[in-house]
Amino acid sequence: MSDTVTITDNRTGNQLECPIISGTYGEPVIDTKLLHKELGMFTIDPGFGTTASCRSSITYLDGDNGVLLHRGYPIEQLAENSNFTEVCYLLLHGELPNSQEMVDWDHAIKMHTMTHEHLSRFYQGYRYDAHPMSIMAGVVNALASYYHDATDIQNPEHRLLTAKRVIAKMPNIASKCYRYASGLPFVYPDNDKGFVENFLYMTFSWPSEQYAPPPVAIRALELLLILHADHEQNASTSAVRLAGSAESNPFGCIAAGINTLWGKAHGGANEAVVHMLEEIGDTSNIQKFVDKAKDKDDPFRLMGFGHRVYKNYDPRATIIRKACHDLITEMNIDQPMFEVAMELERIALEDDYFIERKLYPNVDFYSGLIYQALKIPVSMFTVMFAMARSAGWIAQWIELMEDPDFRIGRPRQLYIGTEKRDYVDVAKR
Numbered sequence: 166m167s168d169t170v171t172i173t174d175n176r177t178g179n180q181l182e183c184p185i186i187s188g189t190y191g192e193p194v195i196d197t198k199l200l201h202k203e204l205g206m207f208t209i210d211p212g213f214g215t216t217a218s219c220r221s222s223i224t225y226l227d228g229d230n231g232v233l234l235h236r237g238y239p240i241e242q243l244a245e246n247s248n249f250t251e252v253c254y255l256l257l258h259g260e261l262p263n264s265q266e267m268v269d270w271d272h273a274i275k276m277h278t279m280t281h282e283h284l285s286r287f288y289q290g291y292r293y294d295a296h297p298m299s300i301m302a303g304v305v306n307a308l309a310s311y312y313h314d315a316t317d318i319q320n321p322e323h324r325l326l327t328a329k330r331v332i333a334k335m336p337n338i339a340s341k342c343y344r345y346a347s348g349l350p351f352v353y354p355d356n357d358k359g360f361v362e363n364f365l366y367m368t369f370s371w372p373s374e375q376y377a378p379p380p381v382a383i384r385a386l387e388l389l390l391i392l393h394a395d396h397e398q399n400a401s402t403s404a405v406r407l408a409g410s411a412e413s414n415p416f417g418c419i420a421a422g423i424n425t426l427w428g429k430a431h432g433g434a435n436e437a438v439v440h441m442l443e444e445i446g447d448t449s450n451i452q453k454f455v456d457k458a459k460d461k462d463d464p465f466r467l468m469g470f471g472h473r474v475y476k477n478y479d480p481r482a483t484i485i486r487k488a489c490h491d492l493i494t495e496m497n498i499d500q501p502m503f504e505v506a507m508e509l510e511r512i513a514l515e516d517d518y519f520i521e522r523k524l525y526p527n528v529d530f531y532s533g534l535i536y537q538a539l540k541i542p543v544s545m546f547t548v549m550f551a552m553a554r555s556a557g558w559i560a561q562w563i564e565l566m567e568d569p570d571f572r573i574g575r576p577r578q579l580y581i582g583t584e585k586r587d588y589v590d591v592a593k594r
Contacts, residue, residue: 183195183197220570222236224256224395226396233396236255241484243391248360249390250271254267257556257559274360277332279354280337287307293348304342305416305423312330318566324566331555332555335551340368361386362383368541379496382538385488385539388488389532394556395557401432405558411573415562434529435547437469439502439546442509469533470519471522471525482527482531485531486531492538
C-alpha cells in the first residue's frame with residue numbers, strides 16, 4: 166500500500182493522498198474513503214462501473230481474457246471434474262472437500278431438501294398463471310417464517326445452517342413453481358438420488374410411472390448449475406449484499422437477489438434468446454436478422470451474443486456449447502428452433518462484423534437451448550438460474566457477515582433538483 170494517487174482540488178489547492186490497493190489479480194483500486202472528510206467531495210459513478218463495493222475472495226472474473234475463477238480454480242476445471250454440490254462447498258468454505266468432507270456435505274444437503282408442509286399451501290395463493298419467479302421470490306422470503314432456530318446472523322453455525330437450507334431447498338421450491346403452474350401434484354424429494362437427478366425427478370415425474378432422466382440431460386443441467394453458481398459482483402449479488410448490510414433476514418436477502426435476477430437485462434437474457442429464435446422462425450430468415458443487427462440505425466440486437474463484462478469469448482459458453490450440441494444430438498431432438506440456433510451460431514462465428522466486435526455467443530445463448538431441449542418452459546428459465554446462483558448468493562452473504570469492514574450500504578447522490586423554496590398556500594397558487 167505504499168503507492169498512492171494524489172487528488173487535487175483545483176478550486177482550493179487542497180490535496181489528498183489516496184492509497185492504491187492491489188488484489189491477487191485484476192486492476193488495483195484507489196481507496197477514497199477519506200475523500201469527503203478531507204476535500205468535502207464524493208465521487209459519482211452511475212452503474213458502479215468503476216467502483217469496487219467490497220473485498221472478496223470468492224470469484225475472480227477477467228472479462229478481457231475470458232477468465233473465471235472460483236476460489237482460484239478455473240471454471241473449465243470445475244466444469245470438467247466437479248459437480249454442483251462440490252462447487253457449493255468450495256464457494257462456502259474456500260477449499261475443495263476431501264472424501265469424507267464430501268460425503269458429510271452431501272448428507273447434510275440431503276437432510277434439508279424438504280420444506281415445511283405448511284409452505285406447500287403458500288403456492289395456492291398465486292394465480293395459476295403467475296410468473297414462476299414471482300412465486301419463487303415469495304416462497305423464499307416466506308422461509309424466514311419457519312426457521313427460527315438459526316436467526317442469529319452473527320453466529321457462524323447459524324449462517325452455515327442457513328446456507329445448507331438455501332442450497333438444499335431451492336430445487337424443491339423450483340420444482341413446485343413448475344408443477345403448480347402445470348396443475349401437477351407436488352413430488353417429495355428422493356434422497357437416494359443425486360442433486361440434479363432429484364430436481365428432475367421432483368419436476369417431471371408422474372406418481373403412476375417410473376422416471377429416469379437420461380444421463381446426458383443430467384450432465385447438461387449439472388454443467389449449467391456449475392457455470393451459473395457465482396459471477397462476482399453482478400446486480401443480483403450486489404442486491405443480496407446490500408440487503409445483508411442492513412442485517413436483514415438471510416432468506417429475505419436471497420429473495421432480493423431473486424427479484425433482481427428476474428430483470429430481463431440480467432437473468433432474463435436466456436428467455437430473450439428463445440423469443441428471438443422464435444421470431445426468426447426459419448433458417449432462411451437468419452441473414453435478414455443478422456443484417457438488422459449490423460445496421461446501426463436499427464435497434465434490433467441479436468440476443469445471447471456478447472457480454473457486459475466479457476470482451477472475449479465467455480469461458481462458460483465454450484464449455485456449455487459442447488453439452489448443448491451433445492444433448493440435442495443424443496436426444497435426437499428435431500425442432501426448427503434448434504436448426505435456427507445452430508445456423509445462427511455458425512454465421513455469427515464466421516462474420517467479420519461479430520468477430521471484430523467480439524460478439525460471440527454467450528452462456529445465455531446455449532443455456533436457453535438446453536432448457537428447451539429438457540422441456541423446461543421459457544418462464545422457468547430464470548428460476549433455473551436462481552437455483553444455481555443461490556449458492557453464490559449465500560456464500561457472498563456469509564463473506565459479508567464476516568467482513569471486518571462490515572457496514573450498511575449507503576450510496577451517495579448528486580442532487581440536481583429544485584433549490585430551496587417556500588411553501589405557498591393552495592389558495593394562492
